[in-house]
Amino acid sequence: MVHEKNDWINKDMVLPSNQQNRPAWSCSLKAIRLCDNNNHLSWELKIKKKLMTVPPCLGKFRPVVGQCCHQCTPDSLRKKLGHNSSLGFHDLLSVNETQTRYRGWLVRRLCCALFVSGCKVYTSPVSNRLERVCQSNRVKEVLTAEDKAPEGAVSRGQPNRLSPLLHLIKTSISPGLLRFVSWVMLKTFASVFGSIQVNLNHLTELHRASQEGSLLVYVHVRHSIVDCALIPLVLFCHNLRVPYTVCPLQVNSSFLRSILQKVGVVLLPPSALTEQEAEMDSLYSPVMTSLVRELLREGQVISVGVSAESGRGGQWLARIRQLIKEGSVPDVSLVPVGISYDCVPKTNLQVGLSTVLWWLWSVLWRRPGGSVRIHLAQPFSLKEMCESGRCRVDEWLPLQDLLLPVILNNRTDCVFGRRRMLWLLPSCHYASEQEEQTHPERDLSVAIILHLIFSATSCMAVMSTSLVSSLLLYKHRKGVSTSVLCRDVAWLTEELLFRNKDVGFGGGLVEVVHYSLSLLAPQLIIAAAPSRKDPFIVPRPSLAATLHLALQAQIVTHAFILEAVGACAVSAMLCEVVVSGVSSRVRSDGVEGEEVRGDMEFDVVLCQSELTERALQLCHLLPPGFVPPCQSSQSFALDAVDSLVRCGILIMEEVPRDVPICDFWKKEGTLTWTTTDDPYHSDSDCEEQDLRSYKISQPSQCPEMLFFLCSMLAGHLRTLCWTVTGLDLIDTPLPEAEFVAQIHSYLCDTAKKKKEHYESCSEEAAHTAVRTLIDLGVISEEREKGGVFLGISSLFQLSENRQKLHRFISQYLYN
Structure with missing residues (x-):
């Protein structure tokens, strides 16, 4: 976090400190009522008039974003060290006479034209x-x-x-x-x-x-x-x-x-x-x-x-x-x-x-x-x-090599590697070259594309509408009062800043929430009565409204992607325990614990290795741009599990020991020297390999936080499940555009029948789901003179295999 300079370019946008320090639980919107003459909202808030049109923004402190990757480009990063930055903001639309060489009454009316004429071309x-x-x-x-x-x-x-x-x-x-x-x-x-x-x-x-x-x-x-x-x-x-x-x-x-x-x-x-x-x-x-x-x-x-x-x-x-x-x-x-x-x-x-x-x-x-x-x-x-060779692509594998053994053969161990996404750079698009490029060359080009997508997304600020949209869509789908919404906005803002994510707003909490709701009003149902001082806000249950909220909330999902992957992995393991109905405790060695008595509490022990494998499998299904391209999938999965410990959802289980770990002399056997040609020789023979295990935290807010994180990826996972189900209804092969259009139509029909989950039926979601299934080997590509034709592969023409795939994906849906 760095201190921001309040120079001429942003001093008018900073709200007074007494508004910034208002407690979250004491903030509520005074009144919201629906006008009978039209569908617009009439707000009765005691705030300044300019806050009705200009969002409060630019607080005193904010994180530094946009620095280049320390792993792939350390030399470029080193050039930044030692240079002072302005750490300010400039409003392009705020053009006044101070930005010109002239002063006077006429200049104030022509300052925009004078400013443009003075810019260098x-x-x-x-x-x-x-x-x-x-x-x-x-x-x-x-x-x-x-x-x-x-x-x-x-x-x-x-x-x-x-x-x-x-x-x-x-x-x-x-x-x-x-x-x-x-x-x-x-x-x-x-x-x-x-x-x-x-x-x-x-x-x-x-x-x-x-x-x-x-x-x-x-x-x-x-x-x-x-x-x-x-x-x-x-x-x-x-x-x-x-x-x-x-x-x-x-x-x-x-x-x-x-x-x-x-x-x-x-x-x-x-x-x-x-x-x-x-x-x-x-x-x-x-x-x-x-x-x-x-x-x-x-x-x-x-x-x-x-x-x-x-x-x-x-x-x-x-x-x-x-x-x-x-x-x-x-x-x-x-x-x-x-x-x-x-x-x-x-x-x-x-x-x-x-x-x-x-x-x-x-x-x-x-x-x-x-x-x-x-x-x-x-x-x-x-x-x-x-x-430099720092951007490694030697472990990139096709998605079907990474996941098909787990899906079809019920293998518990994962194949380590990164998902290869050559469709980001088709061969006919590659730099005017007539010959097919080798996999390492194309993989490196795809890695650059992924790196820039991730870098550009990482330096995007989270706007107030994005923050409110994510809360309404992922946490308060059935509605929320304005006082609770204000409290959650303050909490989520702190979490974003803690993750070094910049926000595009600042100032008083009430003003931020009011400004966001005024922009999102067409997508919301706001119920207020004269006798009720705390209005109730519900997302409008329609396709257009839900897609708009989901589009705004994507940037929040990017900020919490580690926690979301880890939460879905925990949810998958908990669902397995509930379905089995055998034990309320699960250990790494498979020993059954206490019998289930009544409703199962969150007294479940989760093995680190299995939890990491679930997270690793899930990260292979993510759309491009979520996983850092310079980080291995294994490291990302481990970070996903560790992130749940940091946010308090998981706690490490204390394993009682009869013998202290550091007491080597009391272990079974004695320390012996081994010959150098011993094939089983290892420098860590004296060390005991301990498998960590975790328990679900018991505070009352933990389940709510867990489901909030799981719902961030529920839209993408549900799209994959619906797409697998819709393959039965499509006559293949079809041209790629027509195939995606039919999948999109099926997703919309399914959401309309269920009257919910509209975020899973956008055109982008359909395109991403089809691409994932192509990489997974479910959908086959045939290149002909008329274009690319898509069909169902012979392996997944069997309904049994499609059901296995559906079960594998649906295990990560918490509901």
Whole structure:
């Protein structure tokens, strides 16, 4: 934890200390009533008027986030040591005359335009870029192979074949147009967001790296198309080089395409609706790789977004790594960017001129909704990560090798290794290379993608709406009073800060809860009566409302992933005890304990080895981005068990001994010397290998905390269970898109029949579940000319094997 400086950029946002120190149990929302005339909420809270539109944020103390990995890139981390950081925040939308060189009444009204005109814009030469890209060996080889002509005749077919990609190659940055577009974005975002807070912790280091000539590549996890606009705007307002932004957007209007391409936006080709369609073109990947090479050689900066569900966008990182490997580019510095929204804006990947004009008109007549927090992490060397050998991928195995022996053969011991997820970087996407890459090379590229997804997610701040959404969805599904909600918000905030997770809010507890509920009001049912001073809040039982809360709560799950995995492992062992009905005590040696009498208490002894194996098996089923890629699965499983000890759910059992451990002379036998050629010789012959065991803690809050942690992963596990069940109803083989669509439809139908668990039927959840079952060998892939077709593998066409898989996954569902 570090002390934050209260300079000019954030002093107006800090609430008085008497509000910050208000006790959690004494805070309650005074009254909430439903208006009869409309569906909006009328709040009667004694708070300042500006707190109704601007969230309280930026407390006195907060953790430092965004430091690069000490294991994979220690040299990059060492450069940070000894440098003082500002530890402040800057609101991009708070532009005043102090940020210009002028003063006066007229300046205060034109300060935004003056500020934009004073920002530095770097030149972007594109004089002979098209010629350099066309003359690259990658492009020549593809054109030669398609034309079936000698190398000297390549130029004849270039104009017609390259015509759809010429505008992408000619993407540039016009200083005048960039200033105008930045001014429009500042004015537009002022109507969309209450504030855009930028963490200044690593900005000084980014300035230093830019002055030294380092090639910077900004990487963020995709949430919305707005991400692609926020990062260039942040860099522009802080006098850093504006990046060439890779945006998976299909713009139908030629006028909009020309504007975006003149401010550095690399769009999809006009003929492709999605990234998959663009990558299917044999010429697209070589041209884009050559374009990236020329941009980096010019000293330009690139911004890339990566999807945690599908891995889309990771091919750009693979292209950069391939350029470094072949020596075209000396090195690049990767900068993870964490972007957090109070409410993620909904956007469409296909945009027309009429759509943009209608959206601009609509935002001018509505109040700002929510804030944004942006964290620029510390840059680290990609070459250091790849060539140092610290990023190990030699233990990566297919998921079916890791789990199928346990699922089908009931093996108790696990196969140690990391899950290989090659689908994050399909072979046809790999850096314009025509030949299949070896597993270690592709694994290393996938490891870089996973590392950046994890790093960008780790430096994302937890917004107040995310915190409240997680409490309502995972702990108080049946409703909660506002006083209890305030108490839990204070508790969960402390837990997040304890885990070195930054939060995107601060100030008085009542104001934080009020602000969150006002933004989440469409997803909630708030019951209040004049006679009741403590309103009751229930999540709205609908598909749209639950998916919105689940999307907001994902970042909290990332922060508690260790505890959630450990809690699900404990729940699986407890369910096994309950189902067996044999004993209320379970020991590592299998000796039965006391008989069950009435309701079983939590007087259960859990073996560490078995508990760790359950956690290890579960971590293989997690979506990408949850497990640190530089940490082994075994270490992650051990940390998951230890985390339950730290939070008080498990306590280590005291094993009584007749003989002290340190008394070697009273053990059976005597210490003897052994010859060096003895095959059974070991330096630890004198040591006694003790297996630890744990007991469930007895405090009254332990079961509630255990179920709260288990429910964080229940949505993902339930999606897997429903997907396995839905395989019986699908006629296969089917194209991949149609297969996922049918699974998604089945998940929605199942949730509607049950009238609950809607968080398990999102499109992202369906896509992730299908990918997991493909890796597990349940669903087979067949590549044909028409695309990828999915079907059920012969092994799991047997209902018995599907039932075993369903039982294996459902054991981690606490209910």
